[in-house]
Amino acid sequence: MAPPDMRLDLKSKLASVFFLWVCAFTLDWPVNATLILLAILLRYVVPGFRPTSQRAARSIVAFMSYSTLIVLIVVSLNAVLLPGGDVLLIVGGIGFHESGALFGLRTACRLVLLSLSVLLFFASTPIREFIRFLQGTGFPPQLGLVLLLTLHFLEQLPDRINQIFAAQEARGSPVRANVVSRARAFVSILFPLVLSSISESIDRGQALELRGFLGQGQMPVFENRRSDTSLLTMSLILLSIALIILRILNWLIA
């Protein structure tokens, strides 16, 4: 984990995501396509946007592969189904029309930019950091506690399930023999597992309270609010507002 002062302020990261969303809705596909490439570049170049784990990194790669496929499908479908403009291509007697293709491209780029920006945010931000940030902005601490406990439960769930499966095998049940036995065992343990985790969460919540989690002394750790990142946040927000205003003006005039 990078030391605190190297991380990008969460406010800037959120502002970046907000900016990209505004662009997705207000700008045309060439700009959005450029922004998609820029976002991918961010993931490699900016420390604050680097994935926090191997799994997160893999999810971004998987997203890029699937989204390439989806873009092709969306563009093709729209090109086939929406007539208008020149015919760009004929394959097996089916015509691919220009305006349909452009519409598809516009829609696809918008979708990809919207989802990529969110994925990039969560892949590069530990959820706990995000919850702490929320608390710092006035999010009710009790809700933050519930979120943390739920998160802990969800994270531990696969390991807990595997351990119980191992314990069941050690007691003669061929749990992992095939998909059916695995599914059946999973169903039989899920309910008691959730129940025991809920009861454990109550104790866990108490333990957190007893360590001052909801107390007065709480201070966000990332005290080093670098002045240039606040500038970045402000710039992004201003740019976004400008884009929205431009769009509205455009619509009013047209």
Added chain:
Amino acid sequence: MAHRVILESFSYQYPGQVTPALADISLAVPKGQCCALLGPTSAGKTTLLQSISGILHKHHASGFASGKIVIGDESYAPLPEEIQFPKIAYALQDPYVQISGVRETVLDEIRFTLENLGRWDSSTDDSILSLLRHLGIDHLAERKPTTLSGGETQRVALATILIAEPDVLLLDEPLTALDYVAQDRLSDLFKGIKERSTILFTDTHMEFALAVADVIVVLEKGRMVFSGDRKGLLDHIDSFESILPSHQWKELIRTVKVSQGPEATEAILKAMETI
């Protein structure tokens, strides 16, 4: 700064229960001393610690309490209603639950306590590592807390509380998963921090208490059946078989009494000091 802890005729009954969990408990732990609360399961030891910590009232506000609890210069009738961490720190019985699971490494998990207190900065890592060294678990600093064994988990759980340097330290069965060497380390640690933190801990038998406790209290079914020091307990041990650690201890005490007579207790305590 260590605080004294005094209970005066303190009683507590959980809502909906017929019998009180604690009945008429009076005990005094001077500041800077260590008190062992001994007794079998369900004797009321956890209830007693929780009533001092403030969490009992928080989660069972409709329970019935009477008497008085004094912590330092503050007096509560009948018991504190708020959690006052880090003035009073309480470690739960289950170490797996004590560890928050919020952080990826043991070191970070302990930092979390200090962060909640607004006390963490880059220089406090040294004191955290020093504490881990005293507990014999400094080699686990970068490990994930959920991958540790029972004994390791228990020591990490203790560290998350000890790092706060509370005035009153309440530990619920801190020894259950610890081997003898780890217990020795804990015993040394207690002796080192007593001046700073008054310690109250619970256990189901007397062995560790004989090594560290200044005050020993034995509870049975919510009632206090003994209050005194180590010598007093050993002198009257025949009445408290339930807190004898083992057959071996029973035999040992019997043999020493036969061979040393009235000097038996002194001999045992002296021998313990050399271990």
Added chain:
Amino acid sequence: MRIESKNVSFSYPGGPDVLRDLSFAIESGEFLLLVGQNGAGKSTLLKLLNGLLKPTHGSISIGELDTRHHATPLLAGHISVTFQNPADQIFASTVREEVAFSPTNLRRANARELTEKALALCNLQSVASHHPYDLPQAQRKLVTVAGALAAGTTFLAFDEPTAGLSQIERSVLDQMVTHLLNEGRGFIVVSHDLELFFRHATRVAVLSRGGLTFTGKTRELIESGTVLEEAGLRLPTSFQIKRRLKLP
């Protein structure tokens, strides 16, 4: 019946050796006590015994069955293993259901009888219809032990069975071990509670940093002087006081 470990080594993929060249054997009716510091590899060894983990070198055989070539559910018919944390094992909604899981899965003809006997040996009959999570932690630990007993296997392997137990449960465990040893069952127990298990142990094995530094009788270990110290352990306090006071 016999469990035999021949030059067993184990490491996780890409990791260092957790266990190195372990050789030991245990017959039914015997009690092998495994001691060692945290991280010495004791829990890993227990998982090797029932095939949950396979040795990277060497072999372990349970009777005629080589653990490398058989799945855990089959091996579970001869050896029952419990783990340190009850929360990783308990899943049923009543104690009886939890304990009956093994004999039911192993298709024991006398499953009901085995269940009731296990409940009795662990003093859990009065709470048999309770939800395991309604019980105090100490009793929950005993539920996992009962679950292993009910399997009716020749061998039983426990990982720190006394952790979290109070005196009452410890003495229940003590009596249970005596009873089952008399029946001819075999035990492999990982425990730091030397005081409780020394008197049952046919043999003690000391594990230090993945290797066996001692295998022999309890008396030999007590008299050996430095073996325990080198493994980061010590004798129980009562033993040491006895020595200091020069008692027999």
